[in-house]
Amino acid sequence: MSSSQSPETPLRLAVLVSGSGSNLQALIDAIESQQLPGIEIALVVSNNARAYGLQRALNHTLPTLYLPWNTVGAQFIAPLPAADTPQIGALSASEALLTSLLHLFHVDLIVLAGWMRILSALFLEQFPRRVINLHPALLPDDGTGNTYTTADGSMIPVFRGLHAVRQALAAGVKVTGSTVHYVTP
Numbered sequence: 001m002s003s004s005q006s007p008e009t010p011l012r013l014a015v016l017v018s019g020s021g022s023n024l025q026a027l028i029d030a031i032e033s034q035q036l037p038g039i040e041i042a043l044v045v046s047n048n049a050r051a052y053g054l055q056r057a058l059n060h061t062l063p064t065l066y067l068p069w070n071t072v073g074a075q076f077i078a079p080l081p082a083a084d085t086p087q088i089g090a091l092s093a094s095e096a097l098l099t100s101l102l103h104l105f106h107v108d109l110i111v112l113a114g115w116m117r118i119l120s121a122l123f124l125e126q127f128p129r130r131v132i133n134l135h136p137a138l139l140p141d142d143g144t145g146n147t148y149t150t151a152d153g154s155m156i157p158v159f160r161g162l163h164a165v166r167q168a169l170a171a172g173v174k175v176t177g178s179t180v181h182y183v184t185p
Contacts, residue, residue: 021053121185
């Protein structure tokens with residue numbers, strides 16, 4: 001909850017998607033069924049015009065935006081959370097526009113739900129502890145980046161990328177999972 005929020009004010013999410021939007025749909029369903037009270041989706045953004053996640057959002061009359069993504073630099077002045085003086089840096093034009101939209105829609109938390117783009121450190125510094133990623137696999141914990149240790153001490157391989165679940169099934173592992181984590185610079 002942001003410092004400007006009261007118990008009656010819902011936590012406003014921006015959900016960023018690049019594909020089918022199955023995690024977006026799970027959020028929509030949980031909010032509509034009151035499993036996530038006090039939370040609302042303020043904005044859905046996709047970098048992919050053909051992402052079915054956009055249609056899922058439109059089906060629920062959520063504010064929806066296709067934002068073509070590029071890495072061309074744009075000068076952008078952004079206030080830092082810990083200081084009143086603005087920092088001038090080079091965000092991509094897409095990140096600069098996304099930043100403006102997140103402020104315009106008064107977003108409290110940014111959820112990367114199948115978002116297939118890397119956000120810059122400068123972008124992330126503007127939203128400390130306000131960007132979370134829903135990752136479709138367990139993240140490595142062994143220091144090598146290759147395995148995850150389960151509760152019983154067995155080690156399983158780490159699966160990466162868009163098809164992590166498919167890779168886990170093909171490998172025949174007995175345990176797999178997902179990870180939700182803060183995204184940091």
